[in-house]
Amino acid sequence: MNIDYSLLTIEMLTAGLAxxxxxxxxxxxxxxxxxxxxxxxxxxxxxFAISFAFNGVNKEIIGGMYLIDDFGNFFKQLALVAGVLVxxxxxxxxxxxxxxxxxYYSLLVFATxxxxxxxxxxDLISLYLGLELMTIxxxxxxxxxRGDSKSAEAGIKYVLLGAMSSAILLYGLxxxxxxxxxxxxxxxxxxxxAGQISPALILGLMFLVGGFGFKISAVPFHMWSPxxxxxxxxxxxxxxxxxxxxxxxAAFVRIFMxxxxxxxxxxxALFAGLSALSMIIGNLIAIPQTNIKRMLAFSGVAQAGYxxxxxxxxxxxGIKGLAFYLMIYVFATIGAFTVAIGFSNATGxxxxxxxxxxxQRNPLMAAVMLxxxxxxxxxxxxxxxxxxxFLFSAIVAQGKLWLALVGLIMSMVSVYxxxxxxxxxxxxxxxxxxxxxxxxSLKLVLIVSMVVTIFLGIxxxxxxxxxxxxxxxxALK
Amino acid sequence: MENxxxxxLLANWLRQWLEGVGASPDVIEVVMDVFGTVGALVFILLNxxxxxLLERKAxxxxxxxxxxxxxxxxGVFQTIFDxxxxxxxxxxxxxxxxxxxxxxxxxxxxxxxxxxxAVIPFGEGMIISDLNIGIFYFVAVASTAxxxxxxxxxxxxxxxxxxxxxxxxxQMVSYEIPLVFSLVGVVxxxxxxxxxxxxxxxxxxxxxxxxxxxxxxxxxxxxxELNRGPFDMPEGEQEIxxxxxxxxxxxxxxxxxxxxxxxxxxxxxxxxxMFLGGWNPIPGLGFLPIPTYVWFVLxxxxxxxxxxxxxxxxxxxxxxxxxxxxxxxxxPVSLVNILVTGIGIKIYQWMGW
Amino acid sequence: MSDAVFTVAFYVFSAVTxxxxxxxxxxxxLVHSALLLILAFVGVAGIYVLLQADFIAAVQILVYxxxxxxLVAFGVMLTKRGDIRESNLANRQKWPALFVxxxxxxxxxxxxxxxxWGPLAAAGPEDSVGILATLMLTDFVVPFETAAILLTVxxxxxxxxxxxxxxxx
Numbered sequence: 001m002n003i004d005y006s007l008l009t010i011e012m013l014t015a016g017l018a019x020x021x022x023x024x025x026x027x028x029x030x031x032x033x034x035x036x037x038x039x040x041x042x043x044x045x046x047x048f049a050i051s052f053a054f055n056g057v058n059k060e061i062i063g064g065m066y067l068i069d070d071f072g073n074f075f076k077q078l079a080l081v082a083g084v085l086v087x088x089x090x091x092x093x094x095x096x097x098x099x100x101x102x103x104y105y106s107l108l109v110f111a112t113x114x115x116x117x118x119x120x121x122x123d124l125i126s127l128y129l130g131l132e133l134m135t136i137x138x139x140x141x142x143x144x145x146r147g148d149s150k151s152a153e154a155g156i157k158y159v160l161l162g163a164m165s166s167a168i169l170l171y172g173l174x175x176x177x178x179x180x181x182x183x184x185x186x187x188x189x190x191x192x193x194a195g196q197i198s199p200a201l202i203l204g205l206m207f208l209v210g211g212f213g214f215k216i217s218a219v220p221f222h223m224w225s226p227x228x229x230x231x232x233x234x235x236x237x238x239x240x241x242x243x244x245x246x247x248x249x250a251a252f253v254r255i256f257m258x259x260x261x262x263x264x265x266x267x268x269a270l271f272a273g274l275s276a277l278s279m280i281i282g283n284l285i286a287i288p289q290t291n292i293k294r295m296l297a298f299s300g301v302a303q304a305g306y307x308x309x310x311x312x313x314x315x316x317x318g319i320k321g322l323a324f325y326l327m328i329y330v331f332a333t334i335g336a337f338t339v340a341i342g343f344s345n346a347t348g349x350x351x352x353x354x355x356x357x358x359x360q361r362n363p364l365m366a367a368v369m370l371x372x373x374x375x376x377x378x379x380x381x382x383x384x385x386x387x388x389x390f391l392f393s394a395i396v397a398q399g400k401l402w403l404a405l406v407g408l409i410m411s412m413v414s415v416y417x418x419x420x421x422x423x424x425x426x427x428x429x430x431x432x433x434x435x436x437x438x439x440x441s442l443k444l445v446l447i448v449s450m451v452v453t454i455f456l457g458i459x460x461x462x463x464x465x466x467x468x469x470x471x472x473x474x475a476l477k
Numbered sequence: 478m479e480n481x482x483x484x485x486l487l488a489n490w491l492r493q494w495l496e497g498v499g500a501s502p503d504v505i506e507v508v509m510d511v512f513g514t515v516g517a518l519v520f521i522l523l524n525x526x527x528x529x530l531l532e533r534k535a536x537x538x539x540x541x542x543x544x545x546x547x548x549x550x551x552g553v554f555q556t557i558f559d560x561x562x563x564x565x566x567x568x569x570x571x572x573x574x575x576x577x578x579x580x581x582x583x584x585x586x587x588x589x590x591x592x593x594x595a596v597i598p599f600g601e602g603m604i605i606s607d608l609n610i611g612i613f614y615f616v617a618v619a620s621t622a623x624x625x626x627x628x629x630x631x632x633x634x635x636x637x638x639x640x641x642x643x644x645x646x647x648q649m650v651s652y653e654i655p656l657v658f659s660l661v662g663v664v665x666x667x668x669x670x671x672x673x674x675x676x677x678x679x680x681x682x683x684x685x686x687x688x689x690x691x692x693x694x695x696x697x698x699x700x701x702e703l704n705r706g707p708f709d710m711p712e713g714e715q716e717i718x719x720x721x722x723x724x725x726x727x728x729x730x731x732x733x734x735x736x737x738x739x740x741x742x743x744x745x746x747x748x749x750x751m752f753l754g755g756w757n758p759i760p761g762l763g764f765l766p767i768p769t770y771v772w773f774v775l776x777x778x779x780x781x782x783x784x785x786x787x788x789x790x791x792x793x794x795x796x797x798x799x800x801x802x803x804x805x806x807x808x809p810v811s812l813v814n815i816l817v818t819g820i821g822i823k824i825y826q827w828m829g830w
Numbered sequence: 831m832s833d834a835v836f837t838v839a840f841y842v843f844s845a846v847t848x849x850x851x852x853x854x855x856x857x858x859x860l861v862h863s864a865l866l867l868i869l870a871f872v873g874v875a876g877i878y879v880l881l882q883a884d885f886i887a888a889v890q891i892l893v894y895x896x897x898x899x900x901l902v903a904f905g906v907m908l909t910k911r912g913d914i915r916e917s918n919l920a921n922r923q924k925w926p927a928l929f930v931x932x933x934x935x936x937x938x939x940x941x942x943x944x945x946x947w948g949p950l951a952a953a954g955p956e957d958s959v960g961i962l963a964t965l966m967l968t969d970f971v972v973p974f975e976t977a978a979i980l981l982t983v984x985x986x987x988x989x990x991x992x993x994x995x996x997x998x999x
Binding site: 503575577578608609610613614616617618620621623624627628631639642643646650653669670 | 861897
């Protein structure tokens with residue numbers, strides 16, 4: 001069998017970068033490991049640039065085992081651009097590490113590779129292995145702050161719950177295989193008939209939703225996220241929040257929209273329930289949070305609820321909204337977390353009340369935080385507004401007005417706690433009014449996130465074009 | 478099949494007799510398996526008897542003393558009387574031990590030791606079960622032998638036993654990897670894991686020639702797997718009394734001893750099958766009227782003598798040196814061997830030989 | 831193998847697996863639990879043999895019974911302090927847990943029991959190892975390589991997390 005390996009360029013380059021960093025960190029003496037962060041970011045950026053060559057390429061490898069298509073490419077680009085930003089945002093954190101600096105970046109790129117494989121997978125086995133590559137890398141990165149009890153606690157919680165969710169996911173996949181007798185997703189369409197849905201298939205779907213629901217931290221599978229987000233090193237948290245979530249959403253779309261559109265009515269009901277619960281509970285519990293990372297964790301739960309509405313729509317418009325929203329969510333989330341990185345780097349605190357008066361201490365950080373939070377809340381003219389517009393109009397078009405209403409009301413609720421951070425930053429009095437200095441790499445990340453968030457809010461056309469191309473891979477209504 | 482030997486004839490006769498009596502195929506299979514197992518068991522016990530004496534004699538030779546020489550001519554009955562003594566001893570179970578674990582460990586160590594003989598081709602047509610995964614079955618079953626050491630070490634509730642058990646696990650799990658990797662080269666050359674196919678592939682050239690590096694790795698890792706000197710830290714008597722065996726006495730202790738020699742025979746049998754041509758006669762000597770199983774046993778005893786030679790020649794190494802050697806030398810070497818073998822096969826195919 | 835032998839063997843292996851697994855949960859001594867876990871793995875390997883998946887059975891023995899579970903037992907023995915006989919106790923959640931587990935089991939059992947799984951697959955191929963090897967390097971090359979990288983990451987991660995923190999003062 002001949003396989004066109006050139007189609008796997010992105011996967012191979014990413015793997016090469018990760019392994020190269022690993023070797024380099026062994027070869028370079030410990031005290032000279034300075035430029036690893038920039039090297040990683042540059043490498044990922046180059047791969048990101050190369051990935052544009054694959055826009056419009058729609059090919060299958062090995063009979064649908066692995067897919068190179070616009071949908072996969074969109075999410076690969078998402079993972080790569082998030083990887084670039086996180087690598088840059090990690091630099092001040094990694095400089096404080098005593099050892100394993102090179103390994104940190106290597107693991108970061110391995111996590112990216114896991115996402116890349118996961119979103120390109122055309123069969124359940126590749127998908128699962130990609131997922132595990134990503135998850136296991138995150139286990140390690142979460143516990144990377146050695147000697148820190150919170151990091152260790154987060155690591156062990158993530159390992160136990162992650163293993164549990166993987167087991168549930170695998171059980172679901174095995175039932176899916178038992179019913180469909182194939183692991184290739186594109187073949188599921190023909191082997192699962194709409195008329196005759198077996199009980200095992202329903203059970204399998206429930207387990208699948210549970211397993212992936214853990215990764216996207218949708219209610220009721222969200223319990224782990226606040227503790228893990230809080231304990232993990234903040235750059236890792238930001239990657240976990242965007243990358244892990246986006247890749248799991250891509251897997252959702254692949255399996256459910258790509259493999260089982262004929263039994264939509266079953267899984268749409270499941271997703272509608274998850275979505276509503278996530279939006280309500282995520283937003284309500286975010287209100288009393290005092291730690292910025294925990295607040296962002298619950299806000300992430302709520303965001304998962306919004307994004308799930310794209311699945312509930314079950315149409316190409318829904319996928320487009322989902323893809324678009326996830327991409328802007330990357331910038332908003334990484335922007336917000338990067339402010340938290342810079343702040344805790346300078347002051348050692350993650351508490352919202354300590355951020356009082358941030359606008360005087362560092363206007364850029366305050367501005368970026370404000371823009372990112374408002375974008376997540378969906379205030380026009382920021383990008384989040386466009387994203388929510390796409391998502392909600394897609395479900396309204398399918399007659400699910402109630403879910404759109406829940407989304408709208410909960411968005412308004414979310415404005416309250418987002419703005420309370422802003423109020424503290426702009427109106428509050430700083431206990432220590434000395435200005436905060438942040439390193440250049442963080443400044444770069446902050447500016448990029450802010451500019452992209454504002455730009456895509458005003459002029460979303462470039463991204464909508466890409467998202468539409470991604471959605472067009474699926475032959476839905 | 479020419480050269481049909483005594484044992485195969487016996488098996489065929491038994492099978493025909495059972496068919497003649499009208500036994501169902503299931504029953505025939507079970508009876509044949511039972512006979513095969515009993516045959517292997519007799520083989521193991523007989524060898525253990527011989528090997529204990531042989532080891533003592535070999536040790537004596539290397540240390541320039543006489544060794545056992547009281548019972549029978551040149552002391553050949555020594556082992557028999559020793560076993561009688563052990564059998565008649567009181568079965569002591571210390572008060573503080575974890576009784577179940579302590580008792581079961583002694584039996585458990587014997588199970589993998591017997592099971593591996595299911596796939597060993599003693600001679601032409603003389604294999605209890607010629608599995609597709611032959612050599613892999615050996616690797617899998619042998620890997621569980623670690624468990625008995627761990628259980629014995631833990632169950633004895635004695636710090637020396639525990640340290641010994643821990644050492645043996647660390648050592649056996651680590652050295653399993655180069656051991657398996659060294660066998661991969663042979664499997665690559667044969668294209669099969671079936672024991673009969675591996676032996677058949679060596680009628681002309683024994684694999685020790687193209688796979689000499691693998692043979693060396695196997696030989697070294699084999700010592701660690703068997704917990705034999707110079708890698709016998711688990712029972713290093715100067716430091717930890719007798720390791721996992723410290724609290725055992727009488728028959729249970731004898732079982733450990735028996736299993737050790739059964740494992741020695743098994744490891745040497747596999748080495749013979751994989752690298753020394755199995756039951757094939759030495760090239761050029763095929764005309765001699767020697768049955769295949771005699772060739773096999775001769776080669777196995779040659780290997781056993783090599784193992785005894787190293788055991789009584791080299792001093793015991795330190796545990797950290799051992800781990801260092803296993804992970805940083807043996808594993809890379811065996812990986813290189815696999816790579817070179819792969820390239821070699823490709824060149825071979827490319828040249829069209 | 832005739833049906834009668836198959837059935838008997840299946841129930842023996844199943845009983846071993848289930849009872850050992852129950853023992854893992856119910857035994858108060860953590861080391862006994864770890865050892866019973868190995869027995870459960872062996873029972874599963876037996877079921878693989880009955881399904882003519884000889885290679886998978888050997889992998890199960892080698893990887894799970896021979897390495898993973900032994901390392902688990904090893905870890906337990908090295909780290910446990912205090913009275914080992916009371917190391918694996920149930921807490922107050924015992925009864926709620928039993929209730930939930932029974933409920934989940936009932937649902938799964940009911941749903942799976944009602945399912946028509948379709949015709950059984952034909953008997954396994956004679957040389958399953960050769961076919962597996964070919965498949966791994968052709969159709970499943972992407973998952974195969976991903977698994978290789980996954981193992982590298984796992985090893986790297988284990989070293990990073992487990993190696994002692996240096997006190998550089």
